[in-house]
Amino acid sequence: MATRTQTRSTTLRTRIAEYPQPALLWAGVAVFLLLLELGALLRFPGTLLVDFVQAVPGDYDAGIFVAFVDAVSGIPTLLSRETIPNQGYFDGSGYQGTFLGLAPAVAWGVRVTLIYLYAAACTYWVWVAYDWYRVYYRAADWTPRDDVVDRLRGHKWGIFGFVVVFMFVTMAIFAPALGPTTVDRNLQDPYGHTLEYWDGDSVQETTVGAANIGAQSVGSEGSNVGPMEYDDFGRFHPFGTLPGGKDLFTFIAAGSRISLIIGLLSVGLSAGVAVSLALISAYYKGAVDLGLVLVSDSVMGMPQLLLLIMLTVVLAGTWIGKLYSGAFVLALIFAGTGWPYLWRSLRGPALQVSEREWVDAAKSFGQTPGSIMRKHMLPYITGYLLIYGSMTLGGAIIAIAGLSFLGLGVDPPTPEWGRAVNAGQDYVDTASWHISLIPGILITLVVTGFNALGDGIRDAIDPESDSAAGEAGSRGGGA
Structure with a gap:
């Protein structure tokens, strides 16, 4: 291990300038990994932007965004369907059009394996960034975060959850390349x-x-x-x-992207509201806290399914109802009805930190309430936000699948896992059992993975915590 070249009083930029070799090496490898799949990584947000511009009312020209998507689609990528094709035909002597003349199953397996190896390499390199920062550039020899990371690395249930979440997120990001065919071609x-x-x-x-x-x-x-x-x-x-x-796999891979977008958007909006209100209620207490309790009770008392059906029907013909095939409306409804559960989970830790002596010291020095909440209270509840946010995301995914099973939520023919379960419910005890069983197992596995990851983070942050996941975890964010 190399010795530290920086002093504790210098900034991070100064420390990197004094010993740039590890930072330059990491940046070089990161750029190389990014360039391998740059076209695919840019195409995903580009298509989302095109859908948004086309749905928003007004005289907006989506041509420039469509041109951007077409341009990035032309960027060669290492793990694309064009580079490692699996669709071809057998001409009596061998396979034509497949990668190296391999059988379609083998060619598809090669592409999927390389995609997950690439995702694993990128994930590992992110860990290397933290590890090298800790070794070469961090001023302190030890921080409490080190113990949290060490406990999480040894938490088998949490590692299981991380692996499941990693597999799911990779499927969502690389869905177009993972499927044996494309959504446009097959669906x-x-x-x-x-x-x-x-x-x-x-x-x-x-x-x-x-x-x-x-x-x-x-x-x-x-x-x-x-x-x-x-x-x-x-x-x-x-x-x-x-x-x-x-093809069912293509349907499931594309559906994972829809589930992840809705889940992240709804949890992100819920987290923003919950964190803000938790800090406000903990800082001001009294009437403000009581008022927020009454508001949260009122929101929790609303029938979510009835509200969802009503808003889906009312907004179906509007531009907001057409955003991402109705996914944006679902995310807004989940966020609007789910924030009280996340707020109640964060309110307790926020009240605890508001009584700490460093908060009183900040008040005595004349710091503004906003500065105190941001600098002295928010870092304390961030860990709890990761715990309950992970569990809430799992609840959102199973709620999305349940609504799609009922024919609500995402508009057909957009792929969604619950719609596949619904399509195969008449064939559960027949030769076509796979139609419902496979997506049903995946839904259960992914939700369990998010909950397991939340359990691991909770136990790593607070090793003396109870095994119960709390109200937000048990309710899945109201889902």
Whole structure:
């Protein structure tokens, strides 16, 4: 381990300037990793921006944003479908159009494996940034955060949750490349695309829509494409097909992105409201705190499902209801009805820190309430926000799936996990059991993963805490 070259009184920028080698090495590798998938990483926010501009009323020209998406789509990426293709056909002697002439299943497996290895490398490099900062650039030899990190690294249940969340987030970010086919080709416009296949004698051409009809999973052995099987047109389906013949894995991968966007947006908005109100109620106490308690009780008393149905119907024809196929409305409703649960979880820690002597000292020195809440109270409740925010996110995901199962929420044909469960409920005890079971297992696994990660963070921050997750965890943020 290299010795520290900085003194405790210098700034971080000065310490890096005095010993730049680790920082330059880390930055160089980070830029290299970013450039490998720059096109895919820029395309995701670009498509979201295009959808937003197109939905907002007014004379807004989305052409510049569409041009941006087209431009970044042309940036070559290492792990793209074009670089490692899995769609091709067998011509009687070998596979044509697939990566290195491999079977579609093998080519798809190579691409998926490399994508997750890339995501793991990026995650590891983020950890290296913290570790090198701690070794080379941090002024203090030890901080309480070191013990928190060490406890979290040894928390098996928390590590399990982290792995599950990592797999889910990676699927959401790289959904277009992970699927054996694309959403546009297989789900949204199947009759606008064609494919070639080997019929036993020669290579034939048909539309994807016609091929889907021949690859339906409707319960019987003769009309079913199960997990890890090929259909009659030589297409590989890792999770089988839906009743309409569309690829289930592509549906689930695209649906994970919708679930993550809604969950992050709703939890982010809820967290912003909850943190602000928790700090205000803890600082001023008295009538302000009592008023917020009454407001939160009123919001918690509203029937969330009824409110959701009403707002979904009322806003369906408006521009806000069209944002991201209704996902934005869902996020707003979850945030508007879920913040009281998160606020109640943060109110206790905020009240505790408001009684600390350093808060009284800051008041005596004439600091403003906003400065005191931001500098002396907010850092104390950030850990609790991570705990309950993680658990609330899991609750939001299962709530989204439940609403989609009921036919509410995200507008069809946008993929969502609950809609896949609904599509396969008539085939649970048939040969097409995979349609409902696989997305149902994934929903349960992802929600459990977020809760496990929250448990691990809680135990790492407070090793003497009870095993109960608290009100927000048990209610899933009101979901």
